[in-house]
Amino acid sequence: MKSARLNAVGLLGGILVGFSLAVLLGYQASTYSKPSRFVRFNQWINPQSVFFPPFRMLEHLALSRWQPGQTVVIIAGNSIFNGVSQPVSEIWSQRLQEILGPEKYVVVNLSFSGGYPTEAGTLVAESLIRRGIPVLVVCNVATGVPGRPVGSVYGYYYWEGRAQSALLPYPPRDLDTELWESNRPEEDRRKQAELRRAAALNKYLYFQELWHHVGLNLFFTVWNFLPQEQFWRPRNDWPDPEVAPKPVELRFRSNLAEEMDIVRRGSREFGVQDEQGRWHMSPSFRDTFASTIHALIPPAVRPHLLMVLCQNAPYYRSRLTPEEQDRDRIIWEATAALWREQGIASFVNGADYEDADYNDRTHLTPSGGRKLAIRVAEEIRRMQSATNPTP
Amino acid sequence: MNPAPPPRTRLAKFLLYVGMGFVLGFFFHYLLYRIYLPVEPFIYVAF
Numbered sequence: 001m002k003s004a005r006l007n008a009v010g011l012l013g014g015i016l017v018g019f020s021l022a023v024l025l026g027y028q029a030s031t032y033s034k035p036s037r038f039v040r041f042n043q044w045i046n047p048q049s050v051f052f053p054p055f056r057m058l059e060h061l062a063l064s065r066w067q068p069g070q071t072v073v074i075i076a077g078n079s080i081f082n083g084v085s086q087p088v089s090e091i092w093s094q095r096l097q098e099i100l101g102p103e104k105y106v107v108v109n110l111s112f113s114g115g116y117p118t119e120a121g122t123l124v125a126e127s128l129i130r131r132g133i134p135v136l137v138v139c140n141v142a143t144g145v146p147g148r149p150v151g152s153v154y155g156y157y158y159w160e161g162r163a164q165s166a167l168l169p170y171p172p173r174d175l176d177t178e179l180w181e182s183n184r185p186e187e188d189r190r191k192q193a194e195l196r197r198a199a200a201l202n203k204y205l206y207f208q209e210l211w212h213h214v215g216l217n218l219f220f221t222v223w224n225f226l227p228q229e230q231f232w233r234p235r236n237d238w239p240d241p242e243v244a245p246k247p248v249e250l251r252f253r254s255n256l257a258e259e260m261d262i263v264r265r266g267s268r269e270f271g272v273q274d275e276q277g278r279w280h281m282s283p284s285f286r287d288t289f290a291s292t293i294h295a296l297i298p299p300a301v302r303p304h305l306l307m308v309l310c311q312n313a314p315y316y317r318s319r320l321t322p323e324e325q326d327r328d329r330i331i332w333e334a335t336a337a338l339w340r341e342q343g344i345a346s347f348v349n350g351a352d353y354e355d356a357d358y359n360d361r362t363h364l365t366p367s368g369g370r371k372l373a374i375r376v377a378e379e380i381r382r383m384q385s386a387t388n389p390t391p
Numbered sequence: 392m393n394p395a396p397p398p399r400t401r402l403a404k405f406l407l408y409v410g411m412g413f414v415l416g417f418f419f420h421y422l423l424y425r426i427y428l429p430v431e432p433f434i435y436v437a438f
Contacts, residue, residue: 003401003404006401006405007404007405007408008408010405010406010408010409010412011408011409011411011412011415012412013409013412014408014409014410014411014412014413014414014415014416015412015413015415015416015419016412016416017409017412017413017416018412018413018414018415018416018417018418018419018420019416019417019419019420020416021413021416021417022416022417022420022421023420026420047429050428052428052429153429156429191429194427195427195429197427198427201423201427202423202427205420205423207420207421207423207424207427208424208427210420210424211420211421211424212424221421221425222425222428
């Protein structure tokens, strides 16, 4: 064989071996890789700093501390349940684990800032249900319908879960996402196609698992405005940055008009008044809500879900007019009832909290988190007997 | 007339290409991660 041809064969062979070894290492990483000392997805290990934890990493987090006889309690949802405004030592999900005890329950916080109840943690729960592992999901929502599992920054979880056949087969959800996508602008459709392609390739090639593992433990390769010049530092080296809340007299100071508008919209858009002036949930919203839940949440998942409607801080609600307060109370309770009508446990949280329990309009302080943990633990125990009779 | 390269040199060159290929293989795997990283500026309005 001529020297040039031999060298070309050597180069191609080397590429094949190098690539295959990377796939093998990625596969191995998928079985053990997770953030060290994991409590929650803080800003160093979430998409805010270009770290996109793969679906398999979330699965591993949920299963790594689980033992037969225990129920996995997955915390899903957004920054409220992520524990923003609670230092890691005082985060509510740790309190929940303490209250529930380590014998029968293992609590894992898979919530993300800005996350929807149909994304990430809830999809991981589907994977656990498929495997026959006892699981409950606690998720926070507000009034209104929940967002889709695709289209947001966390939409890649849906495509990864689907590509890996980890999700329960549910044609209405497939149809809903297809319809949504077909009505989006060309740029969005391209983006979804790319996410699908990435998920399909990653199913076999494990590049997300390997390079996120490297980013956690060795070095990170993507510049980002949060770590700036230290972007290369492994993400496991960064401490959870959440600090204790401000003194209560310094809270709720900014953007009062905008915040009040959000509080009002939370009930105004869904309520109608009857002839006696009493507020009710609008019938059209009731229909929209039922069809959305039907489209997005498989029936097999619903008994495992607990939707916690997190009320706004009393500082804002007390500034509503008496009529608005009436409407607010009725619509929030009616929304919880709508979830229950769909076979999903739900309650309104925070209606009796004090200003000291909130750091801003929505995020709970450690004292608010403790109250939340107590209430959620009660519901978890009640749901436990209905869904997973084992423990 | 140039003398034929000694066998050790050819082997070393071959191994060099294998090594380069090995690094490239890893790099291509890394490229897949970078290509599909959904990096874009976004701001959370979380509630």
